[in-house]
Each structure stands twice: as C-alpha cells, then as structure tokens.
Amino acid sequence: MAKFGEEETAGQFSNRLSGIVEGGLTSLSIAFGVKTGLFDILVEHHHTPMTSQELADAGGFKERYVREWLGAVAGARIVHLDPVTERYHIPAQLLDVFKKGTPQNHLVLATKAVPFLSEVFNDMREVVKKEGPLGLPFSKAKSFTEFEDDFSRLWYENEFRQEFIPSIPSLHTKLDKGISMLDVGCGHGAGILNLAEHYPRSRFVGIEIGEDSVKSARDLANVKNLTNVEFHCIDATTLPKDWANTFDYVFFHNVIHDLARPDLVLKEVKEVMKPEALMSVLEINASSKQANNIDSQGGSELYTFSLFHCLPVSCNTPGSLGLGTAWGKEAATEFFKEQGFTIKSITELPKLHFLCTVSTESLKGQ
Template sequence: MAANVTDTFEEFTSHLNNIVSGGYMTMAIGLGVDTGLFDVMCNMDRPKTSEEIADLAGLKERYVREWLGAMVMGRIVDFNGDQETYHIPEHRIPALKPKSGQNVMTLYAKGVPMLSSVYKDLAECFKKDGPGGMAYSKYSDFHGFMAGLSSRWFDNYLIQHFVPGIPTLKEKLDSGIQVLDVGCGEGGASHLFAQNYPNSQIYGLDFQQHCITKATEIAANKGLENIHFVCQEASGMDPIWDSKFDYVFMHEILHDSAYPDKLLDETYRVMKSDGILSVIDTGAHSKLEDNLNLSPTIGISYVCSMMNCVPVSLNFEGGMGLGAVWGKERAVEMLSDHGFDCEVSKTPGTKFGHFLCKKAK
C-alpha cells in the first residue's frame, strides 16, 4: 500500500494547520495536568470564574485566565460570556482525568515539553558529523513521565487482567516463584507483583541508580519484604542467576535497549527451562506501509521513537537503535533467533503487543 495520499493544496494546508496548532495546544494540556487545573475543574460542582478556579488550584489568576483562554479555543473547556464562568462538560471529564484508566492522552501531553527539552541536541544528532545519540540524563524527568504512563496500565490491568490471561501464571505466583522485572524503572510493576503475590520473590532490575533508589524506598514504605531491586545492565545480569527465574517481565524495554540481542541471550540464561517470558512491546508492523491504517495515534510512537528511543540506544557504541515502531514481525524474528518460541496477542488495555515466550525445545 502506497504512503502517498491525494489531496488539494487547501486540504493539505488545513491538515498542516491542525497538526501545528495541536502541538501548541498540547503544551497547555500538559500544564493543566501538572498544575492540577484539570483535577480542580473536573471536580467543580458548578461553572466558576477564573478567580475562583485559581483560588481552588492555589495558582495566580492571570496565568490561569490565559490557560483557560487556550482551553476554550481548544474546545476543551466551555465558557459563558455573560457570567464569565468556565466549566468542563460532564461527558468530557473521563477523558481528562489521567488516573481514571479511560484515557492516557492527557498524560502523553506532558511528554511534549519533556521531549522538547532535547530539541536542539537531537538536531545535532541528525547531522552526519554530529553525535551518535543522547544519554538518558539529557531528558528532564523522563522516568517520571514513563512511570506516570505505565502506572495507569499497571494499576488497572496488570493484576486484574494481564496475569490471569497467562495460563497457570497466577497459580504459580500464588504458590511462590522467582520473578524478574527487567527495566523496572521506579518499580511500578514490581511493587504490585510483590503486594499481590507475597509467596513469590520479586527482583527488579534497572541500570538507572536513581530509579532503583526510589523503587527501594517505595517498597520499604509499603513494608514489602519479598522484593529486591538491583542496579545493573540487563545485557550483563548477575552470573549467579543461571536458570533462576520462573517468570520474566519486560514492559516497553526491549526496543529501547542498545543491545537487545545480548539482553535476550541473558534472559534466556537466567530463565528456568520451563520458565515464561512476557515481552510487552510494539503492536505496530515492521513495514511502514502496513501501519497507515492503524490508529492515528501511531504517529505519536514514531515521534517519541525519533525523540527518545532511537537516540538513547544509539548513544551506546554499537547500539542497534530499534526504535519504538520496529514492528511485531521483526520482534518475533529476533525472539526466535535467540531461542524463544512465542505467541503474539494484544496486551489488554493498550495497543501494545504481548509476546508470550518459552524456551524453544
């Protein structure tokens, strides 16, 4: 299928205007999340003035008024000119409350200013004589951003739908097994595994020390004694872990890895012969033309991949730079090449694929 679309100059201009306007509006949506303005407005019992909204949010009225103007122009907030009051219609509220589990677009909006912080550095990477990539440290609170996105899925789907959907896994977790969460970040999934399956031993692995520190603090505050966090490269796991784990969990980590081939080899080594591997990753196709009829939000994946996934992988010498849209066909091929048989299904509650793997016999 060809990627070209026939349109007129006027149609394309309108399309381009909508894209660019949406980019600017997205920054204001992100501010609405970060400042708590959406929380305030989604819980109002009646339309209120900008002064009242600012007081409820503990913010300056002048800035809130300008934000409200942007939200009115974006058709997100409704305005009554006679009374100079603002409100969000009830049917829009579920889409604007990021913790509701119904929509993540307001959370994705926060990614625009975060990724924009590396705009000039990324432009240098494009140059033939520029740097190969960028370090994670270049990004402002990238892990916090990802934790916000992931927690929505973890809290609403991981224990309730994902685990029960894997044959025999819940029974094994209840009885007590060894679990490895690769690329655990701040420990969102690890904490839930440990809380819900106290007979199992949970290991969280990440190469970012600040993430491991935070994950460990959260576990201590929750009183979780069956959880262990380790700061280590996943492509070089502890040598004493041979055949240690019954279940390995990877959530959106494989495509970001500089050395996914080494990561899979290490995963194969630390898994028991009858172990299970869950890789949650791309739900797109490997060929660009096959993605044209997917959800319009697939474009977000390409932009995030360009801005983060590819440069952080290529920052390492010999990094593969798979990117977020490397595609499920290529993923299955790579998993097979490294000794895994896998079944591919849709991950509940997301557009990602679930690659359920076992060691090939």
C-alpha cells in the first residue's frame, strides 16, 4: 500500500476506497447473520448444503430476505453457492471461525461493532458541535456494551484464568489460599464469575455503574450457586469507606479509558488496597502519539471505536479527562505514577498490562 500523500494515485486510492466501502457493508451483513442466528444454522448443517428456503424454514425466517442475505455473504466469498444445485454451505475450513466460543470467532463478533456504533451516528453529529452535548450517556451505548461483553467474554473464557492469572507471580497460589479481589467496572462479571468458581477460598467483589450489567452478573452468580462473589452498582469515584485496606488484588480490564475521572477512581482504589496489594490495569495496546498508531494495523478501527463509544461516554461528565481508547502506553505510564502507583511491569498480551503497587510515598501519606 502506498504511503498517504506519497505514491498512491487517485485511481489507486479509489480502488482502496471501494474495498473500504465493501468491507463496511459486508461487515453489516456478517453481523446480521450472527445476530439472527443464520450462521449458526449453516454451521449446524455444514454437511448438507441448504437451499435458501431450507435455511429460512430452519430459522423461521422469510425466504425472500434470507436469499438476499445469502447473496451478500456468498458475494463476499464467505458462504459457498453451488451454481447448479443453488445450495449454500460454509466451507469446512471456515467452520471454527463461525462457531460460537472458539478463539477464532472474535473477528466475526467484531463485525457487530458496525451496526452497534452506527446507533449513535446521529447523536455524534450533535456531540461534535462546539455547543452540542458533552458526550453520550451510557444508556445510549447499551448495544455497544453488549458487543464489548461478547468480545471480552471470549478472552475471559479462553485466556484469563488459564494464561493471564498465572502470568502474575504468585497470584494463582494466593487466590488458591484465599484473598480478596476487586474488579472495577466489571461489566457482566464474566471475569470474576469464572475465578470465583475455580478459587472457592477467595472472595471476589465486582463494582459497576451499569444497573443492567450488575443484575445480569448477580443472576449468573445465583445460577452457578456462587457465594464467594458479590456485585455492587457503585460509581467507582466513591467507594464505601468501610472497604478501606480490604483488597489484595485490584483488576481493571478495558475500563480506565472509559472513565470520566480515572484520577478520582484511582485515589479511591488506593484507599481500599492493602499495603502489599497488586493492581492490574489492562488497556488497549497503543502509543500516545497518533502518528505511531495510524501506520499500525487496526489504527483506524481504534479511533473509530473511540470516536463513537469510549470518548463520548467518558466525556459526558463536566471535567472529564477525555482519555480516549488510544491514550497509549506513554501517557498511561506517566498517569499511574502521578496517581501514586509504582509500575512493577508492563507486558503486551496483546493488550497492555500494567502491574502496579501503591508507591511507598503514597503509603507514607495515607
């Protein structure tokens, strides 16, 4: 690909633009197939190619629309159409990509970002105006929260307990013996629900500002009969005073850049951490310099996610720091130090993992 403003001619750019447009539109059709369950039916029937009528009947859909959808996904060479029998199937080598819960499924889930982010397209036309609203309330971003939850669930199911927890020295042993862990901005609680099942001697607390998420996390804990996990609908900028000096391990996954005032949240978190406690912060792997991100794969995606979700939800409060999804490694490193933490390590997982303790100076001041 030619570098911007250099060798690329207008004709080459037009070709590239047509690929961008096609990709966006195809993403919408893929997301439609995921949300309606059309792909699930094709996966289930992969041994027996189906006609559009059979597919429609199997899912209780109108054949005419299903045929149009099949045209979109066959045109994108995702579903194979036999021109003679007019039957459709997913090629065997793509099955895992479309099967729910497989690690390969994450990019298919990512297509749902297109319809979900588009829901706030018109709101953002107002927000961007100088005199427009500051940002978007979380209630406007409900669908996108569902998307994020699906996406992070894959990580929680496949890597969190198996790879992430053992990567932190002695954490597995401590959890096994019994410690207290706080998950800040826990969403639907997938992470600590998973840990609570496997570490029955430890106590897990999830806090989350979204009422619906807290309700669904509590429901899941009840279904699983878990008594060592609790969820609270709390704004993390004001934690209960009687939690002071309680937690051995604090965890933030994809949360700091969504917060209006991460400085106030970290101040509170320091209070509830025990002196020897660890804090893990997982953030998007990006540089704080935009110029360094735009050349890397996914650079444009990162800023699109930020523009239509992370930035407006965090900026909706007066005085917000407005970090944005790609606030980046350099700024985050400085920020955690300024807030009174010592960074023990920064690892790329591929997310950035900042493993921190409360700094000695902060402990003296407490």
